[in-house]
Amino acid sequence: MKIGKSPLKTAVTVLALAMVPSVVSAQTYSTIPEQNLYFLSPHPDDILLTFGGLISKLANEGSIEHKTNVTEVFFSLSNYSTNHLDILTNKRVLDITKMRFNEDFSAHTEMFGSWNNFRYKTAGFYDAPLRLYEGSPTAGGGPGGTFSDFRQAEIDVYNRIAADITPILKQEDCAAFVLLANGSHIDHFVVREAVMKAAHDLGKDAQCQIYFGEDQPYTGANPDKAQDELNTIKARLPNNAISKITYWYDKDYKLELFKKYYLSQYDVGYIPPLESAEFENIYKWDKSTYGELQKHHLCNSSYCSLN
Numbered sequence: 242m243k244i245g246k247s248p249l250k251t252a253v254t255v256l257a258l259a260m261v262p263s264v265v266s267a268q269t270y271s272t273i274p275e276q277n278l279y280f281l282s283p284h285p286d287d288i289l290l291t292f293g294g295l296i297s298k299l300a301n302e303g304s305i306e307h308k309t310n311v312t313e314v315f316f317s318l319s320n321y322s323t324n325h326l327d328i329l330t331n332k333r334v335l336d337i338t339k340m341r342f343n344e345d346f347s348a349h350t351e352m353f354g355s356w357n358n359f360r361y362k363t364a365g366f367y368d369a370p371l372r373l374y375e376g377s378p379t380a381g382g383g384p385g386g387t388f389s390d391f392r393q394a395e396i397d398v399y400n401r402i403a404a405d406i407t408p409i410l411k412q413e414d415c416a417a418f419v420l421l422a423n424g425s426h427i428d429h430f431v432v433r434e435a436v437m438k439a440a441h442d443l444g445k446d447a448q449c450q451i452y453f454g455e456d457q458p459y460t461g462a463n464p465d466k467a468q469d470e471l472n473t474i475k476a477r478l479p480n481n482a483i484s485k486i487t488y489w490y491d492k493d494y495k496l497e498l499f500k501k502y503y504l505s506q507y508d509v510g511y512i513p514p515l516e517s518a519e520f521e522n523i524y525k526w527d528k529s530t531y532g533e534l535q536k537h538h539l540c541n542s543s544y545c546s547l548n
C-alpha cells in the first residue's frame with residue numbers, strides 16, 4: 242500500500258548511539274512484530290507529530306491493515322487553538338473539541354490508509370488550560386511540569402490513566418507507543434508516568450511491549466535537550482533496559498498531513514522543528530525490567546511511589 246505523494250525509501254539508515262551504559266546498541270529497523278498496537282496520545286495531533294512517520298511506514302509495508310490499531314487520546318477536551326481566545330465558555334470548549342476531533346480523525350484516516358485500519362478512543366479529560374493549570378511555557382506553547390507541580394487534579398487523572406492502561410499492558414502480542422515527554426508538557430508527563438506506573442505495578446504480568454517516542458515539535462525545537470527525558474528514565478532502570486531504533490521516514494508527507502488537517506493547531510513555529518530531522522527514533526523498554534523501575538526523583542508523595 243502506498244500513501245502520500247512519494248513512496249517511502251526502502252533503505253534504512255541506523256544512527257550510532259553514544260556509549261551510554263544503560264542503552265544497548267541501536268537496532269536495525271525491520272518492522273513492528275506485535276499485532277495489537279496502541280498509540281497512547283496526550284492530545285489530538287500528538288500521534289501524527291511523534292509517530293506519524295512510523296505509522297505511514299507500516300502502512301507502506303502493507304502490515305498496518307493486518308494489525309489491530311487503537312489510538313487513545315487522553316486530554317481531548319480543550320479550548321486551545323493557535324489563535325487562542327482565553328475564554329472557558331462551554332460553547333468554545335465544545336467547538337474546539339469538535340474541531341480537534343475532526344482534524345485528528347481525518348488525519349488518522351489518511352495516515353493509517355483507511356478508516357477501518359484503526360479504532361479511535363478518547364478519555365475526555367480536561368487538558369491543562371481547562372484545568373486552569375499554570376506552568377512554564379514549553380517549546381510547543383503548552384505549560385510544563387513534573388510531579389513537583391501536581392495538584393489534586395493531576396493526581397486524579399494520573400491514577401485514572403494508570404488504571405485504564407493496566408488491562409492493555411496485560412495483553413499478549415501487544416505494543417504500546419508512549420511519548421517521552423520531551424519538553425516536559427504537563428499532560429505529556431502525566432500520560433508517560435501513568436503508563437510507566439502501570440507497567441511497574443504489573444511487573445511480570447505485563448505482556449505488552451512499550452516503545453517511547455520523541456515528542457514533536459519539542460524535540461526538534463530543542464535538540465540539545467533531546468536526551469534529557471530519556472536520561473531520567475534510564476537513571477531509574479537497570480543498565481541496557483532501553484534500546485534505540487532509528488528509521489528513515491517520509492518527512493514531507495508528515496508535514497503535508499499536519500498542514501492539511503490541523504488547522505486549529507497550525508503554527509509556523511512548528512515547521513522548522515519538524516523539518517530538522519530525517520529520522521524518527523523510538524526506544525524499546527525491556528519488558529523484563531518493568532518491575533525494577535524506580536520512582537521519579539521529583540516524586541515526594543505516596544501516590545507516585547513505586548514499591
